[in-house]
Amino acid sequence: MEGLKENVLLSKYSTFRIGGPAKYLIEVSDPKELERAIEKALELDLRFLVIGGGSNILFSSKGYDGMVIVFNLGNKFLIDDNLIEVNASMPLNYLVNKLDSYTGLEWAVGIPGTLAGAINGNAGAFGGEMSDLIKKVKALEVKDRKIIERDFSKEDCNFGYRNSIFKNNPNLIITSAILELKKGNTEEIKDKIRNNLSKRILKQPKGFSIGSIFKNGDNFSAGELIEKAGLKGMQIGGAKISEDHANFIINLGDATSDDVLALIKIIKKAVEEKFSIKLEEEIKIF
Numbered sequence: 445m446e447g448l449k450e451n452v453l454l455s456k457y458s459t460f461r462i463g464g465p466a467k468y469l470i471e472v473s474d475p476k477e478l479e480r481a482i483e484k485a486l487e488l489d490l491r492f493l494v495i496g497g498g499s500n501i502l503f504s505s506k507g508y509d510g511m512v513i514v515f516n517l518g519n520k521f522l523i524d525d526n527l528i529e530v531n532a533s534m535p536l537n538y539l540v541n542k543l544d545s546y547t548g549l550e551w552a553v554g555i556p557g558t559l560a561g562a563i564n565g566n567a568g569a570f571g572g573e574m575s576d577l578i579k580k581v582k583a584l585e586v587k588d589r590k591i592i593e594r595d596f597s598k599e600d601c602n603f604g605y606r607n608s609i610f611k612n613n614p615n616l617i618i619t620s621a622i623l624e625l626k627k628g629n630t631e632e633i634k635d636k637i638r639n640n641l642s643k644r645i646l647k648q649p650k651g652f653s654i655g656s657i658f659k660n661g662d663n664f665s666a667g668e669l670i671e672k673a674g675l676k677g678m679q680i681g682g683a684k685i686s687e688d689h690a691n692f693i694i695n696l697g698d699a700t701s702d703d704v705l706a707l708i709k710i711i712k713k714a715v716e717e718k719f720s721i722k723l724e725e726e727i728k729i730f
């Protein structure tokens with residue numbers, strides 16, 4: 445199949461810069477190509493994984509024994525009054541800056557990755573989250589080795605805190621979404637975007653990462669618990685718990701997935717022993 449590559453290092457496809465070789469990898473630039481890639485994976489009896497910006501994924505340094513499909517449909521969107529249809533692979537940050545006459549998306553400035561990745565994990569910041577904006581999600585479902593097109597209403601998406609129906613089902617592949625936004629004052633919107641970006645730049649650790657490792661709880665911040673457990677700055681191999689934000693792990697350059705997983709294990713054990721709280725991963729591990 446054209447474009448299908450073998451033994452491709454996944455580190456290049458994750459903002460963590462960690463990941464061994466994928467048995468196969470293909471970059472697809474339209475929905476038909478996406479379908480053909482899935483059909484090929486089914487034909488080869490391989491598991492497959494569709495990714496966007498790789499900013500929420502820890503890939504194993506041992507690699508992925510299947511087909512990784514990188515979605516890159518281009519930055520297309522269609523505006524119909526306050527409804528905006530956006531391609532799954534649209535970079536979220538690009539969208540925030542393009543839609544500066546609409547209010548409701550300012551919280552997302554500076555979040556790396558694509559619209560689909562953000563819907564998958566119901567990404568959020570500064571009190572806003574993807575589910576606030578979703579009118580409809582279009583997806584492909586792979587079921588009984590067949591590919592069917594499906595529309596999901598907001599209710600069908602089962603959104604929760606950093607969760608959705610898509611998060612634990614790799615057979616649901618988002619192809620586009622219709623967002624509902626309100627028209628607003630561009631100067632005020634740009635101000636809000638600038639403010640949120642400044643706050644993010646101040647708070648967010650520098651270096652290779654995949655954002656917050658653990659979910660917060662109703663009445664706790666995972667980062668604060670990790671800090672109170674005395675783990676800030678702990679390092680295993682090339683992976684280090686950030687000095688700036690304890691819910692971030694930074695790849696200092698040569699970290700392996702085992703280094704990161706070892707830190708995750710230590711954090712979970714220490715937080716449970718000290719605070720009787722079981723931390724749950726926000727990131728996806730493959």
Ligand SMILES: Cc1cc2nc3c(=O)[nH]c(=O)nc-3n(C[C@H](O)[C@H](O)[C@H](O)COP(=O)(O)OP(=O)(O)OC[C@H]3O[C@@H](n4cnc5c(N)ncnc54)[C@H](O)[C@@H]3O)c2cc1C
Nearest residue numbers: 496497498499500557558560561562564567568617618655
């Ligand atoms: C510096 C930094 C800051 C961050 N800040 C935030 C923040 O403030 N708030 C926040 O919520 N997150 C944050 N993140 C995490 C991450 O950026 C978001 O979760 C982002 O929305 C993930 O998008 P992505 O395209 O990179 O997804 P990926 O990492 O590529 O994928 C994430 C999951 O989505 C799935 N997926 C990808 N594309 C599709 C598709 N088309 N259909 C179905 N499933 C798909 C993947 O299989 C995977 O399971 C941050 C990350 C970094 C590195």
